[in-house]
Amino acid sequence: MNDFDALLDEAAAVPLDGWDFAWFDGRATEQRPSWGYADLVAERLTHAVRALDVQTGGGEVFSYAIKKARATGLLVATEAWMPQVARAKVPHVIAADGLPFRDGVFDLVVSRHPVNTQWAETARILSPGGIFLSQQIGAGSNRELSEAMLGPLPPPGRQRPEQIAAAAEAAGLQVVQLKSERLRLEFYDIAAVAHFLRKVVWTVPGFTIGKYRDRLRDVHEEITVKGMFVSYAARVLVEARK
Template identity: 45%
Template structure:
């Protein structure tokens, strides 16, 4: 039997939100994953960059990079020196709790974590990296990405696409303008990366089903993924949350859809 509205809300408000570990949602929400498997792709590219230098932007708590690095060490092709990972590895993160978590996780793996704002400039020299990666960056600063890449270097990332999880956004905020719904479109990003001097190598996009089984899962999601409903608080949206709780109890899971695209570019 589902717990009361107040119990679900209190639990979700008190749950920690740092990092990109989504194990809290087990049994509470589901999201289909892109067919390409970003962590596996990242591991392959880390192995391909064996002996070089890599930069992971907006690494969160470092969980995805750590998992990809494990894949690179066990399954990827070795470089000329026998290494299966970049010789120099750096990750950036702007939110202090995430930066601290990433430091604890990644430093033992030989990855330096740099606390730096998401906005440019990046605190690195021109042509410092053979590989730049990112999973769900707030915004890709293409000129900076191009600047820190060596000629022939690659950008490999999974981006959030247009209208992602807008069923949740519009439940709380109402219908969104067309320009908001179309932001983050991969076609626009391709035009921007080309303008910055990068060449598109691969682009794949998918729309993926999500289900929320209780209102607490929605609250925790909105506290963790803060751009879905900006400045979300339980108190500001308590009445709407009660309506959502009643809807889920009467009709079943709240269904939404995320959009993702894999983008690979070369300088």
């Protein structure tokens, strides 16, 4: 078995549960946004009585923020994927894709990398003066990696900062903070690329190692020559008040 095959077998065997990226240590690096989302959530929690984390995943970020802020009160999270619900590290997790809460119940709603943001529903469950804080996946995020698998793509049609702000305002929220950054990712072997694509499913929808094996081999050869494959993530921080 050659290195390419062995690396793909290794990637296929890595569990997909949770959002702990420790497996990538030494195999890939990702530049982080300068604003420090988890610490921002912790700071907002110090002023909140009733807080909700939407699409919490494994709850790692929300749990960190709760502990740092020593937050008390009503602390709730939602998550639609049942394996994540079972392992989420937060006080109360509701298995839900929507927002099944009464009007005006939360004074803080947060969401990191939501698959989609239900703007009208978010505004509905916020109390007057309540805050929505979210780090969103920006337009064209990891386009280089997507095109390595899919070929040339049309320009992204959504998730530009101004579009995110417009959606918030259309729901009746006032945008008080809007930032965007482009962040460098470096992959040092093809196992890291394949596992990332298995885990971050929106990069190449429907990705499987078998289906994209030929494309993965091309990326493997590029890494062999250049020492890495480089892609760029787009992140948008939005904070809005009701």
